[in-house]
Amino acid sequence: MNIQVKVTDHVVRPLEKVFNSIIDPVQITKYFVSNASDQLSEGNKVTWVFKDYNVELNVEVLKVIENEQITFNWEASGIKTRVSISLFSEEKNKTKLVITEDSFETNKEGIAKALQQTQGWTDFICSLKAYLYTGINLRNGKMN
Template structure:
């Protein structure tokens, strides 16, 4: 049986350099995705991300960084499963960048299908929030997940 993998993408009207910096710099990332991060995403580092809607922090092991092109990291994308995430940036001309996110893999079983639904939603949200921040300086996540706090 084939394994499950997430693939999502969105074009953003900003340069690859600007988007890359918004992804690797926790101060910028806190304007659209995380509440805070412990450091820059640099190859070999383990950084910790905190989200406003979750009580826990999440360790993120940065596997590879290619400046202005790609960030690959590993995290516990599903409880008990370390998964690899690849964010790649493709120059589309005129200061437009195609941002692609791939995460996986999981078995095509009930646990995998639940992960696929939840994390696909999460990465689509990440891309929409990144676009709003980069193009309009809006933080779409601010207050958006307050209903999840316990």
């Protein structure tokens, strides 16, 4: 049996705006990564740089359905996992985000990694909201 990370929240912005802020390499640097080598598009291999952690991660984009889903593999936790970001329009200007990451073993190390990734995806959504609502980059100060 394995553990799946799942983080769900709402962003009070139109679906297209939320989707584009995730796939666009310029916008994602305004709240999540220090640098993104390319857009998240199906079949792309993208490098994300996190200067605050002195880490470069390779992102293998598996699937992108415009305004609906982004799926990729990466090794942010030290093991290869699959991330799926699903987006749903609930109202004209309200988007539901569901982020899942599979899978982590049900041992002490796996549980620790799952908790770490849960914190990371929660931070991702909080930072995304701050960027979209106010233009503020919550990662400022961490990356310099």
